[in-house]
Amino acid sequence: MSEMLPPGGTIGILGGGQLGRMLSVAASRLGLKVHIYADGPDSPAGQFAAETVIGAYDDEAKIAEFAKGVDVITCEFENVSAGALDAAAKGARVAPPARAFAITQDRLLEKQFVEELGIPVAPFVAVDTADDLRKAVEKLGTPALLKTRRFGYDGKGQVVVRKVNDAEAAMEEIGGQPAILEGFVKFDREVSVVVARALDGTLGFYDVAENHHQDGILSSSRIPANITGNCTYKAREIAGKIASALEHVGVLCVEMFHCEGDADELVVNEIAPRVHNSGHWTIDGCQASQFENHIRAIAGWPLGPTGRHSDAVMTNLIGHDVDRWPKLAADERVALHLYGKAETRPGRKMGHFTKISPKSS
Amino acid sequence: MSEMLPPGGTIGILGGGQLGRMLSVAASRLGLKVHIYADGPDSPAGQFAAETVIGAYDDEAKIAEFAKGVDVITCEFENVSAGALDAAAKGARVAPPARAFAITQDRLLEKQFVEELGIPVAPFVAVDTADDLRKAVEKLGTPALLKTRRFGYDGKGQVVVRKVNDAEAAMEEIGGQPAILEGFVKFDREVSVVVARALDGTLGFYDVAENHHQDGILSSSRIPANITGNCTYKAREIAGKIASALEHVGVLCVEMFHCEGDADELVVNEIAPRVHNSGHWTIDGCQASQFENHIRAIAGWPLGPTGRHSDAVMTNLIGHDVDRWPKLAADERVALHLYGKAETRPGRKMGHFTKISPKSS
Numbered sequence: 048m049s050e051m052l053p054p055g056g057t058i059g060i061l062g063g064g065q066l067g068r069m070l071s072v073a074a075s076r077l078g079l080k081v082h083i084y085a086d087g088p089d090s091p092a093g094q095f096a097a098e099t100v101i102g103a104y105d106d107e108a109k110i111a112e113f114a115k116g117v118d119v120i121t122c123e124f125e126n127v128s129a130g131a132l133d134a135a136a137k138g139a140r141v142a143p144p145a146r147a148f149a150i151t152q153d154r155l156l157e158k159q160f161v162e163e164l165g166i167p168v169a170p171f172v173a174v175d176t177a178d179d180l181r182k183a184v185e186k187l188g189t190p191a192l193l194k195t196r197r198f199g200y201d202g203k204g205q206v207v208v209r210k211v212n213d214a215e216a217a218m219e220e221i222g223g224q225p226a227i228l229e230g231f232v233k234f235d236r237e238v239s240v241v242v243a244r245a246l247d248g249t250l251g252f253y254d255v256a257e258n259h260h261q262d263g264i265l266s267s268s269r270i271p272a273n274i275t276g277n278c279t280y281k282a283r284e285i286a287g288k289i290a291s292a293l294e295h296v297g298v299l300c301v302e303m304f305h306c307e308g309d310a311d312e313l314v315v316n317e318i319a320p321r322v323h324n325s326g327h328w329t330i331d332g333c334q335a336s337q338f339e340n341h342i343r344a345i346a347g348w349p350l351g352p353t354g355r356h357s358d359a360v361m362t363n364l365i366g367h368d369v370d371r372w373p374k375l376a377a378d379e380r381v382a383l384h385l386y387g388k389a390e391t392r393p394g395r396k397m398g399h400f401t402k403i404s405p406k407s408s
Numbered sequence: 409m410s411e412m413l414p415p416g417g418t419i420g421i422l423g424g425g426q427l428g429r430m431l432s433v434a435a436s437r438l439g440l441k442v443h444i445y446a447d448g449p450d451s452p453a454g455q456f457a458a459e460t461v462i463g464a465y466d467d468e469a470k471i472a473e474f475a476k477g478v479d480v481i482t483c484e485f486e487n488v489s490a491g492a493l494d495a496a497a498k499g500a501r502v503a504p505p506a507r508a509f510a511i512t513q514d515r516l517l518e519k520q521f522v523e524e525l526g527i528p529v530a531p532f533v534a535v536d537t538a539d540d541l542r543k544a545v546e547k548l549g550t551p552a553l554l555k556t557r558r559f560g561y562d563g564k565g566q567v568v569v570r571k572v573n574d575a576e577a578a579m580e581e582i583g584g585q586p587a588i589l590e591g592f593v594k595f596d597r598e599v600s601v602v603v604a605r606a607l608d609g610t611l612g613f614y615d616v617a618e619n620h621h622q623d624g625i626l627s628s629s630r631i632p633a634n635i636t637g638n639c640t641y642k643a644r645e646i647a648g649k650i651a652s653a654l655e656h657v658g659v660l661c662v663e664m665f666h667c668e669g670d671a672d673e674l675v676v677n678e679i680a681p682r683v684h685n686s687g688h689w690t691i692d693g694c695q696a697s698q699f700e701n702h703i704r705a706i707a708g709w710p711l712g713p714t715g716r717h718s719d720a721v722m723t724n725l726i727g728h729d730v731d732r733w734p735k736l737a738a739d740e741r742v743a744l745h746l747y748g749k750a751e752t753r754p755g756r757k758m759g760h761f762t763k764i765s766p767k768s769s
Contacts, residue, residue, distance in 0.1 A: 054746045075456045078746025094458045095436045349738040377710040385415045385439025
């Protein structure tokens with residue numbers, strides 16, 4: 048424990064969004080300070096931090112300078128460049144490690160990495176050209192999903208391919224970027240596991256969330272998921288294996304498909320090397336939230352308890368959903384969380400709310 | 409509810425300590441911004457706020473200027489001057505109301521106020537001179553407590569009077585300030601009730617805490633208190649009566665003595681017109697903490713639920729108690745809260761920790 052960052056130490060966060068905001072608030076509990084690096088003024092995270100530096104996420108000189116003022120640097124989004132992380136590392140310890148970002152920000156590398164661990168993923172083929180795509184469609188059948196290798200999130204950079212002849216159009220739609228084609232998985236529910244991995248490798252697992260998406264964006268999470276105990280065990284095992292193999296430090300989320308049928312088969316869909324929307328319920332349902340455990344892990348502290356004290360249903364407020372805030376504020380069953388974003392835009396995550404109820408089992 | 413401060417609005421807090429810090433963090437959940445007015449740099453609250461103004465608490469011009477930049481102004485301590493509150497009111501709505509401070513910052517006014525509500529207080533006599541004190545001692549008997557009318561907290565400004573002949577020395581010890589002499593109450597436990605009062609007068613009660621003091625400073629709180637259901641009802645009724653009579657807006661705490669014997673007799677000891685140390689457990693034991701409900705109330709929002717989801721024991725980290733932080737951070741039963749104070753001093757509240765357990769009843 049000689050590497051524990053003592054109270055009074057400073058965490059630097061690249062990213063000024065709601066994840067940075069909730070990380071900052073979690074750091075406040077532990078007596079740590081927070082500096083935010085954001086790409087604009089009045090960011091959700093910058094509103095609750097000791098200092099904010101405004102700069103582009105590819106301004107390596109500015110990031111290196113920012114890092115000099117902090118002890119540990121972390122990131123609220125996965126699409127941080129290797130150059131930015133290198134720049135950050137000149138001034139402070141960086142966690143999670145660069146490798147965790149390198150692998151998870153590229154769908155092809157991510158899938159290969161998971162497959163090599165012996166963990167099931169959806170069938171996939173690398174696709175760089177329309178010709179590749181045609182061959183891939185012949186191999187995987189239709190419908191199939193064409194996804195850019197990089198910069199995809201919340202359903203962006205994805206297109207459904209329904210027949211071989213769609214290949215040209217599909218490649219055009221994703222801007223001809225390097226991609227993968229993914230075969231469809233027949234699943235009856237989507238689940239996710241948020242796992243925290245401490246600097247010494249200790250793992251802490253939150254309960255499995257069952258997630259519902261709308262238009263490719265997470266809409267709600269229910270905890271515990273309606274899956275068997277055996278399946279919960281398997282889901283956590285998969286998440287732990289991935290976190291350990293990445294030598295991850297901090298919180299990581301693995302989204303999985305629970306396949307149709309009674310076999311409790313799980314297929315990994317995506318890894319996020321950070322705190323995750325499907326873990327927001329932990330603020331209200333657990334003693335130590337995913338945000339606190341991310342801060343603990345990157346600060347070299349032992350993990351806090353991940354057990355839940357209550358069942359929870361978390362619902363996102365997307366775009367003008369947030370206009371419901373007066374009604375939600377008056378609903379005694381609701382723990383409301385608003386992110387301090389000045390402008391409401393369609394598809395933008397503006398807040399969430401959690402309903403907790405006595406722990407079921 | 410037309411007076412609800414909408415998300416994006418700004419709360420101004422006079423005071424930069426741990427209460428301001430936890431209020432600020434609570435405001436972050438509701439999408440509100442926070443500006444802190446503190447008397448020094450790097451304050452616990454200023455570390456987690458959008459802006460900090462540094463100034464003296466009696467600099468009325470500066471406070472008036474500060475108030476112009478916020479929508480609602482509140483206070484984390486009770487000893488704010490009437491002048492400062494008037495200055496604040498020039499720029500923003502002030503909550504709690506000035507009257508709540510005026511009464512509770514003067515022990516004589518406070519006791520008279522409570523007594524007039526028909527609520528029992530310890531027997532008391534106003535004392536301005538050694539001669540007054542001698543007469544008061546003769547009336548109330550010994551031992552008795554001499555307390556300055558103003559600026560007393562955490563056992564400061566108090567002296568035990570054991571015999572009439574101590575009068576001169578006792579008056580000298582409290583600097584000859586206006587004071588009261590208080591008769592001793594035979595009590596078997598100290599309890600407190602944190603109550604929130606919304607702008608529309610709605611009351612929300614937290615569970616009664618049972619408090620232990622050491623050297624005049626709160627050491628720990630246990631929730632629920634070991635008192636009867638009837639006594640819980642009475643305690644809440646008293647707190648509600650006081651909050652309503654003060655036309656309070658925000659959170660208020662009433663400390664009471666539970667008298668020896670089986671009569672469930674309660675005697676009011678002190679009122680704090682603010683969030684209170686004996687309510688810190690609500691962060692970890694309730695859906696909406698005392699800090700969130702203070703922000704909700706002053707912002708004109710409906711109150712959040714005050715019910716507890718877990719039992720709790722809160723323990724203060726005073727002075728060098730905080731050096732235990734590495735051990736506490738590793739204790740899975742503990743929710744640790746550190747206040748970001750750079751300097752550890754004897755008697756200074758540096759943090760607290762809460763142990764929660766499944767709700768008992």
